[in-house]
Amino acid sequence: xxxxxxxxxxxxxxxxxxxxxxxxxxxxxxxxxxxxxxxxxxxxxxxxxxxxxxxxxxxxxxxxxxxxxxxxxxxxxxxxxxxxxxxxxxxxxxxxxxxxxxxxxxxxxxx
Numbered sequence: 154x155x156x157x158x159x160x161x162x163x164x165x166x167x168x169x170x171x172x173x174x175x176x177x178x179x180x181x182x183x184x185x186x187x188x189x190x191x192x193x194x195x196x197x198x199x200x201x202x203x204x205x206x207x208x209x210x211x212x213x214x215x216x217x218x219x220x221x222x223x224x225x226x227x228x229x230x231x232x233x234x235x236x237x238x239x240x241x242x243x244x245x246x247x248x249x250x251x252x253x254x255x256x257x258x259x260x261x262x263x264x
Contacts, residue, residue: 168176213221
């Protein structure tokens, strides 16, 4: 296994500035997405230098539970209202008598 020093290295082509910017944006986006998921989770997060993030799962308090219950009730009411509207629209709309195919006289005029 005698390799020369030139063979041990991989040659990488030089990047243009737009490629370097694209790589930076992709890396920053991935890190930002990870941080967004962590901060929006229900975990209690604290910063730690060794492990970067330490998350603890804490149960929601009574106020949060009330808020969640109200939100679910509102969503159920909205869904029920939308179902009722769709049923009413279906009952009130009458099928149109217009046909897609024109009568024979109009076809003869077109030809």
